[in-house]
Amino acid sequence: MKHHSRKVRLLVTAAILCTPQIAAAHPDLAEFEQTAFVEHPTTVDCTLTDGTAATCYEITVGYKPADLEIGPFCPATLNDAGGIWDWTGENAKLYRIDEAFLRMLDDLGYRFFDDDGAVHIVDNATDRPTVDHACINVSPAEDVTITMLLPVDPVMADQPTRLGTVGKVGVALDGVPIFSDAPSIQATGHMPALDICGGHVDPGGWYHWHATSTDIETTYGAAGVDAACALTQDSGALFGYAFDGFAMFGSTEADGATPAGLDACNGHVGATALGETYHYHASVDFPNLPPCLVGVQAADNFSTTATAGVGATRAGADGRNEPPRPTDGGPGQMPPGFDEAAAKLGISTDRLMEALQSSGPGRPDLAAAAKALGITEDALRTVLPPPPGQ
Incomplete structure (x- = not known):
């Protein structure tokens, strides 16, 4: 089903949640493309989000x-x-x-092009859109690196974690980070376009996936989209690992069979090349990623050397934590804890994002955002997460 109508149930098969000691294959670093790593992966002490001391693989990529x-x-x-x-x-x-698509949007009140047919394109890492509706195309920053943590021993959580918009999903075997849905045009006015393999560049300058790219042509077939990703397509192949440490496969089993008994996170326990273990499958419909994660992630599991976007660390001029910058519909503006902040306020993540973006690119005007939401600035500041790593 489409993500615009999908209401993710935050329940996973009872049998799975009640058996936390199920066979859980470790993330296999040998499965990764070794050229993906800027530094050789290491094993480090880490703390899971439930406070448990654990061991994690630390992976650094370009x-x-x-x-x-x-x-x-x-x-x-x-x-x-x-x-x-x-x-x-x-x-x-x-x-x-x-x-055809842009003219359809125009008919619906979203005009992305000039009278001469030129599309409004903005690099929102550096420029503020001067039009109501722009296509976002961020320039890469070749010196940026990303460091991620994967639990060595995956642990089932008491409740799965809903991913929402721009939630951290995991890392692909090519080292590319994976995130859930990009922000909608309705929420931001702008379109952070994905390429034909389902990825784009974060305002921090690094590329990431919003799809199971090695099985995206299955989705194209279901949606009738005329596009072809240059990556080798294999619906039964391992795509990467979620941030809870469990493996992510394409939309079929290795033998081409349709997966049976999938839970609300699109996963199940079954035989894989990694052993009998819980694992996720891609869906047929876009976005073809798990809508939630069943395991416990490592705290502070994603950081970058970038100065903007997800994982960037910034401090406000007043010395207080500055929330990571949401920037006009571009990729990567949903920091960890953003969904939880919206839930505490009793509003949608899109509504909270829209309020924070009302002042345009740069540090959000919390006073203006709070006024738009009908709350005090202190109440807003209290629920917003600090920058990753703080």
Whole structure:
């Protein structure tokens, strides 16, 4: 089912949750492309989000794999074909970003192009959009590195964690970080276009996936999208590991069979090349990623050397923690804890994001955001998460 109508139940198969000691294959670092790592992975002491002391694999990667060709994202004109977008409004479905799609958005009140057919394109890491609706295309920052933690021994949580918008999902075998849904056009006004393999560049300058890219053509077939990802497609292959340490596979079993008995997070216990273990499967519909994670993640499991976007560390001029910057519909603006902050306020994550973005790129104007939400600035500041690593 489409993510715009999917109401993720925060329940996983009772048999799984009641048996925390099920066979759980360790993340196998040998499965990763070794060229993905900037430094050789190490094993470090870590603390899980439930406070448990644990051991984690520490993985450091670059802004993108050296041999990965990315794009196209935003088409330059209506005569060009760009990447893809999962539209969640009227006529909702996955689309190729081309003239037909952009004219449909125009008919719905979202105009992304000039009278001469030039598409409004903005690098929102450096520029503020001057139009109501722009296609976001961020330039890579080649010197950025990302460090991630994966539990060596996956542990089932008491309750699964809903991923929401721009939630941290995991890391692919090529070292590319994986995130859940990008922000909607309805929430931000802008479109952080995905390329034809389902990824784009964060405001921090590093590339990440919003899809199971090695099985994305199954999704294209289901949605009738005319696109082809250059990556080898294999619906039964291991794609990567979620941040709880459990493996993520394509939409079928290794023999091509449809997975049976999947829970609300699109996972189950079954035989894999890694052993009999809990693992996730991609869905057929976009976004073809787990909507929630059943295991316990490591605390502070994602950081970057970037100065913006997810994982960046910044301090406000007044010495207090500055919330990570949400930037006009671009990728990577949903920090850890953002969904929880919205829940504490009793509003949607999109509503909270929209309020924080109302002052444009840069440090959010918390006073203005609080006024828009009808609460005090102190109440807003109290629930917002600090920058990762603080």
